[in-house]
Amino acid sequence: MKKIVDIGKKILIANEEYALKNSQFLAEQKKLCLNMISSPGSGKTTILVRTITELKDKIKIGVIEGDIQTDLDAKRIKATEAPAIQIETGGSCHLSAAQVSNALENLLISTLDLIFIENVGNLVCPSAFELGEWGKIAVLSVAEGDDKPAKYPAIFAKSKVLLINKIDLLEAGTQVDFDIERAKADASKLNKDIAIFPVSARTGKGMAEWYNWLEESVKNIRG
Amino acid sequence: MKKIVDIGKKILIANEEYALKNSQFLAEQKKLCLNMISSPGSGKTTILVRTITELKDKIKIGVIEGDIQTDLDAKRIKATEAPAIQIETGGSCHLSAAQVSNALENLLISTLDLIFIENVGNLVCPSAFELGEWGKIAVLSVAEGDDKPAKYPAIFAKSKVLLINKIDLLEAGTQVDFDIERAKADASKLNKDIAIFPVSARTGKGMAEWYNWLEESVKNIRG
Numbered sequence: 001m002k003k004i005v006d007i008g009k010k011i012l013i014a015n016e017e018y019a020l021k022n023s024q025f026l027a028e029q030k031k032l033c034l035n036m037i038s039s040p041g042s043g044k045t046t047i048l049v050r051t052i053t054e055l056k057d058k059i060k061i062g063v064i065e066g067d068i069q070t071d072l073d074a075k076r077i078k079a080t081e082a083p084a085i086q087i088e089t090g091g092s093c094h095l096s097a098a099q100v101s102n103a104l105e106n107l108l109i110s111t112l113d114l115i116f117i118e119n120v121g122n123l124v125c126p127s128a129f130e131l132g133e134w135g136k137i138a139v140l141s142v143a144e145g146d147d148k149p150a151k152y153p154a155i156f157a158k159s160k161v162l163l164i165n166k167i168d169l170l171e172a173g174t175q176v177d178f179d180i181e182r183a184k185a186d187a188s189k190l191n192k193d194i195a196i197f198p199v200s201a202r203t204g205k206g207m208a209e210w211y212n213w214l215e216e217s218v219k220n221i222r223g
Numbered sequence: 224m225k226k227i228v229d230i231g232k233k234i235l236i237a238n239e240e241y242a243l244k245n246s247q248f249l250a251e252q253k254k255l256c257l258n259m260i261s262s263p264g265s266g267k268t269t270i271l272v273r274t275i276t277e278l279k280d281k282i283k284i285g286v287i288e289g290d291i292q293t294d295l296d297a298k299r300i301k302a303t304e305a306p307a308i309q310i311e312t313g314g315s316c317h318l319s320a321a322q323v324s325n326a327l328e329n330l331l332i333s334t335l336d337l338i339f340i341e342n343v344g345n346l347v348c349p350s351a352f353e354l355g356e357w358g359k360i361a362v363l364s365v366a367e368g369d370d371k372p373a374k375y376p377a378i379f380a381k382s383k384v385l386l387i388n389k390i391d392l393l394e395a396g397t398q399v400d401f402d403i404e405r406a407k408a409d410a411s412k413l414n415k416d417i418a419i420f421p422v423s424a425r426t427g428k429g430m431a432e433w434y435n436w437l438e439e440s441v442k443n444i445r446g
Contacts, residue, residue, distance in 0.1 A: 121375070
């Protein structure tokens with residue numbers, strides 16, 4: 001068991017080296033880079049498509065799109081005309097910093113303000129692999145239940161922002177009984193600095209606060 | 224990279240040995256064992272609670288409950304009075320066959336017909352680790368989107384059953400636009416033998432077909 005743990009550490013250390021390289025490169029270029037992490041189907045791609053479209057006159061956004069298989073998401077991103085690089089992990093449950101390093105070389109970074117990395121849909125593993133991003137964005141949809149910050153704490157403890165998505169499902173007439181205050185309290189207990197925005201990427205509700213946060217963060221990175 | 228791949232293989236081989244031991248034990252005891260896999264929040268625990276309660280006069284069910292942290296799910300299972308063993312993986316993104324082997328020793332197997340293993344909420348990693356179960360049950364909620372079988376094929380290719388849960392969210396008045404026929408077609412393309420049951424564990428709709436499948440499977444294992 002000791003040996004396996006040691007090798008696990010070596011994989012993480014090799015990843016950290018690429019992550020550091022990516023983070024230095026992004027800092028030199030003064031570009032904001034955000035790593036989006038969530039379960040499959042919480043709405044990462046829909047959030048990105050709406051964000052890119054609605055901010056297109058203010059912030060130039062590029063996307064590094066991670067998927068185990070298929071380019072379904074990359075096609076949705078490319079339809080917005082944002083520059084996008086697709087990484088198919090071929091089974092792996094998270095993106096690695098080496099893959100991101102390679103993708104960064106192929107994005108026209110100088111034309112961009114903000115690079116989103118859409119990680120593989122998985123609330124667990126991606127949180128252990130730094131990619132060199134400036135911050136992590138956790139996405140949790142109300143359909144997944146308000147107990148998720150308590151049950152999967154790592155990603156909520158490490159994120160700069162929590163987007164609580166699909167709040168349109170909480171309108172009268174549905175049986176979704178997600179308690180936003182419980183999720184907020186549990187996430188804030190894990191991470192007192194986390195910014196939490198309840199949104200509906202489908203209807204647009206709540207997105208303005210998220211956009212303000214993005215604009216502020218781009219401005220701060222530019223210095 | 225080669226070394227890392229080799230070690231990865233060794234971990235899988237060590238796991239396979241425990242899985243074989245579990246599967247032989249379960250076959251000798253003539254007990255049905257099902258490994259439930261899904262993303263966080265697709266409704267595994269709610270499905271189990273309803274199934275245990277509604278079948279309690281016909282099938283004696285025990286549960287091995289896997290979570291990264293917290294015993295929130297185990298408490299919900301124990302409220303049904305079904306025997307349950309909790310495994311906290313302490314960060315690991317899937318259950319291992321060794322953990323299940325240990326749990327099987329602590330369940331009163333002779334009093335049971337069926338053991339459910341509720342894996343850690345993760346649509347990716349648990350599908351690579353056999354636990355010695357007779358079959359895998361994939362759960363996908365309609366809130367996650369109908370593109371998931373195409374994007375996360377491994378678990379759908381390996382499962383005996385796909386439960387499409389939360390179909391109550393498809394009723395008029397919500398904006399969930401999951402196409403059940405698309406999900407069925409994609410899952411069946413990956414796995415021509417998969418049995419697919421659209422259900423709502425909340426309202427009970429569609430659960431009768433799932434119960435029939437369970438009763439038939441228990442009968443077949445008893446021989």
